Amino acid sequence: MHRLDVTPAGTRIMRHLLTYDMIEAVHRSGSIRKAAEDTNITASALNRRIQAFEEEFGSEIFERLPRGMRLNPAGELLLHHIRLQRQDLIRVHSQVADLSGVRRGHVKIACSQALLPYFLPREISKYRAEFPDVTFGVNVRDRIQAEQDLVTFESDLALVFEPAHMVNFEVLHAVHQPVMAVMSAAHPLADRKTLRLRECLEYDLVLPARQFGVRVLLDQAAARFGGKLEPALETDSFDMVRHFAAYGHGIGFQIPVGLNALARPDMSFVPIAERDVAGGELYLGHLKGRTLPVAALKFANQVMTALS
Amino acid sequence: MHRLDVTPAGTRIMRHLLTYDMIEAVHRSGSIRKAAEDTNITASALNRRIQAFEEEFGSEIFERLPRGMRLNPAGELLLHHIRLQRQDLIRVHSQVADLSGVRRGHVKIACSQALLPYFLPREISKYRAEFPDVTFGVNVRDRIQAEQDLVTFESDLALVFEPAHMVNFEVLHAVHQPVMAVMSAAHPLADRKTLRLRECLEYDLVLPARQFGVRVLLDQAAARFGGKLEPALETDSFDMVRHFAAYGHGIGFQIPVGLNALARPDMSFVPIAERDVAGGELYLGHLKGRTLPVAALKFANQVMTALS
DNA sequence: CAGAGTGCTGCAAAAAATGCATCGCTTGGA
DNA sequence: TCCAAGCGATGCATTTTTTGCAGCACTCTG
Numbered sequence: 001m002h003r004l005d006v007t008p009a010g011t012r013i014m015r016h017l018l019t020y021d022m023i024e025a026v027h028r029s030g031s032i033r034k035a036a037e038d039t040n041i042t043a044s045a046l047n048r049r050i051q052a053f054e055e056e057f058g059s060e061i062f063e064r065l066p067r068g069m070r071l072n073p074a075g076e077l078l079l080h081h082i083r084l085q086r087q088d089l090i091r092v093h094s095q096v097a098d099l100s101g102v103r104r105g106h107v108k109i110a111c112s113q114a115l116l117p118y119f120l121p122r123e124i125s126k127y128r129a130e131f132p133d134v135t136f137g138v139n140v141r142d143r144i145q146a147e148q149d150l151v152t153f154e155s156d157l158a159l160v161f162e163p164a165h166m167v168n169f170e171v172l173h174a175v176h177q178p179v180m181a182v183m184s185a186a187h188p189l190a191d192r193k194t195l196r197l198r199e200c201l202e203y204d205l206v207l208p209a210r211q212f213g214v215r216v217l218l219d220q221a222a223a224r225f226g227g228k229l230e231p232a233l234e235t236d237s238f239d240m241v242r243h244f245a246a247y248g249h250g251i252g253f254q255i256p257v258g259l260n261a262l263a264r265p266d267m268s269f270v271p272i273a274e275r276d277v278a279g280g281e282l283y284l285g286h287l288k289g290r291t292l293p294v295a296a297l298k299f300a301n302q303v304m305t306a307l308s
Numbered sequence: 309m310h311r312l313d314v315t316p317a318g319t320r321i322m323r324h325l326l327t328y329d330m331i332e333a334v335h336r337s338g339s340i341r342k343a344a345e346d347t348n349i350t351a352s353a354l355n356r357r358i359q360a361f362e363e364e365f366g367s368e369i370f371e372r373l374p375r376g377m378r379l380n381p382a383g384e385l386l387l388h389h390i391r392l393q394r395q396d397l398i399r400v401h402s403q404v405a406d407l408s409g410v411r412r413g414h415v416k417i418a419c420s421q422a423l424l425p426y427f428l429p430r431e432i433s434k435y436r437a438e439f440p441d442v443t444f445g446v447n448v449r450d451r452i453q454a455e456q457d458l459v460t461f462e463s464d465l466a467l468v469f470e471p472a473h474m475v476n477f478e479v480l481h482a483v484h485q486p487v488m489a490v491m492s493a494a495h496p497l498a499d500r501k502t503l504r505l506r507e508c509l510e511y512d513l514v515l516p517a518r519q520f521g522v523r524v525l526l527d528q529a530a531a532r533f534g535g536k537l538e539p540a541l542e543t544d545s546f547d548m549v550r551h552f553a554a555y556g557h558g559i560g561f562q563i564p565v566g567l568n569a570l571a572r573p574d575m576s577f578v579p580i581a582e583r584d585v586a587g588g589e590l591y592l593g594h595l596k597g598r599t600l601p602v603a604a605l606k607f608a609n610q611v612m613t614a615l616s
Numbered sequence: 617c618a619g620a621g622t623g624c625t626g627c628a629a630a631a632a633a634t635g636c637a638t639c640g641c642t643t644g645g646a
Numbered sequence: 647t648c649c650a651a652g653c654g655a656t657g658c659a660t661t662t663t664t665t666g667c668a669g670c671a672c673t674c675t676g
Contacts, residue, residue: 016328033623044665048624058401059404059408063599065597067621068623085396096366096367290373351654352636356633357633373642374642617676618676625669628666631663631664632662632663632664635661641654643650646648
């Protein structure tokens with residue numbers, strides 16, 4: 001009997017709300033038989049529908065008169081509710097359409113610390129310039145936590161340098177990141193095109209904490225020549241790295257994606273030779289097997305372009 | 309399969325909203341099979357219900373995962389709507405309960421002018437002292453209009469003196485009202501216990517307009533002795549009657565229900581002999597065949613008590 | 617008074633919802 | 647690596663609900 005999936009008014013037919021539509025039809029026409037014509041069912045079925053509803057509702061909603069029916073006060077209160085909820089459902093449908101159209105949504109990202117200062121702010125700003133109703137959540141996660149975040153749905157996307165393992169990780173994009181030495185522009189090594197690791201050992205070292213991918217790579221490189229790195233300072237804050245390098249004449253380390261290449265005339269960034277420190281991979285991905293929300297997928301595409 | 313008419317949470321089962329309850333059950337338990345146990349149907353039926361809804365809604369509302377299901381962003385928006393409309397329906401039910409319990413409602417009254425100055429204000433104040441959420445509409449209507457108001461549902465109750473006809477009028481109460489002469493307390497006739505109509509004719513007369521019941525009775529009495537009343541003033545405002553009588557030494561007429569017996573030391577009210585002017589009936593009633601809203605009925609009972 | 621119009625109801629037919637049994641897939645533990 | 651448990655989904659028969667047909671009782675109007 002329901003051959004259309006859209007009402008004459010253009011809204012989708014929601015079967016559970018047909019009774020509401022029928023109540024309103026009877027109210028409008030003032031009679032079961034007229035409303036039955038308008039809704040294309042028999043007066044008999046319509047009458048039973050109204051009666052069944054009144055039974056459930058626990059109260060009559062119409063007065064029965066010799067020449068038709070009229071909403072009683074209870075019915076008038078109910079009609080108001082009917083109209084409110086119809087409007088609200090239209091609102092929800094509109095929001096859902098926004099979701100599927102990329103215009104609205106919430107994207108949750110787990111990322112390595114290096115992505116925080118420049119890369120992600122820039123990409124998010126770019127995306128939101130086009131889709132201002134998309135909101136973001138960004139959580140710093142280390143190489144173990146990032147994957148966990150995906151599994152527990154705390155995050156839709158992960159952007160992580162040298163993750164510990166990638167069992168549940170579907171890789172969308174990977175980009176190689178060499179390890180850069182970070183120092184004052186006045187540093188004796190500042191004008192070099194590349195550095196050997198052992199050249200750095202002659203200066204104070206500022207190292208990331210052990211949970212960071214860069215630290216792992218540096219420790220691995222030191223193990224290869226039978227030594228151990230002795231940091232003057234160990235920190236999980238890249239701002240601390242930067243300040244110490246700038247004012248204490250030390251050397252810190254960071255991957256290129258964490259450096260603002262254009263903005264620091266008082267700082268110098270020189271790559272460490274790959275034969276000493278092999279560099280690592282920065283991965284963009286999501287939970288294996290999951291279908292991403294549209295906005296998250298589109299943002300991921302934008303990030304892939306930026307990483308290429 | 310639905311053997312209760314109340315959910316475990318104490319709300320009435322509204323069959324058209326069961327799908328919403330099921331969606332919430334799946335969300336809560338994270339799996340079709342667990343939710344099916346909670347809602348006492350098979351997983352098969354529950355799964356089909358969700359799928360049918362998604363089909364109607366035009367969008368999936370759950371992500372299917374290997375270990376269960378989880379609301380997607382569209383589903384989260386819908387869940388918010390579900391909770392809003394459930395709350396709103398509870399509000400409507402509560403208001404309807406108020407209606408049936410006399411505590412809330414709107415009572416519409418058509419009445420003769422005489423009821424306006426003292427009687428109805430007093431009765432309404434009294435009722436609202438007990439039920440402050442009951443509201444009133446009071447419309448002055450002449451002997452013809454009052455019954456019309458009932459027929460068109462403009463009014464629930466009519467309180468009318470000498471109505472023109474009572475075809476559609478169900479009488480709840482009738483009370484006899486003699487015609488009173490209204491005059492200054494300093495008037496020569498002011499101390500009389502009763503008056504003959506012809507005694508009044510020696511003074512200026514202030515008469516109500518022809519659509520009023522009192523005027524009809526006075527004209528009928530004059531016709532009986534072959535004369536005609538010559539008013540010095542004819543008006544549809546009882547205040548005008550009162551002022552003219554007080555300051556112009558004239559005589560006006562009104563029924564007792566329109567007079568404040570206690571409050572006018574400068575005014576005198578004397579009944580006209582019934583053999584001259586027979587008096588009339590004040591009727592309280594409603595549309596024949598109609599079941600009154602509870603508040604209107606209860607107010608009518610109060611009015612009947614006051615008229616007795 | 618008769619006909620038109622109203623809501624309502626018995627009962628059969630049609631449509632929708634449900635339960636049973638099973639499938640294909642993933643995951644966790646031995 | 648394999649197997650059992652757990653998951654959503656589906657074919658098909660059964661059950662439940664909804665609907666339409668025919669007609670009733672009542673009111674109103676000309």
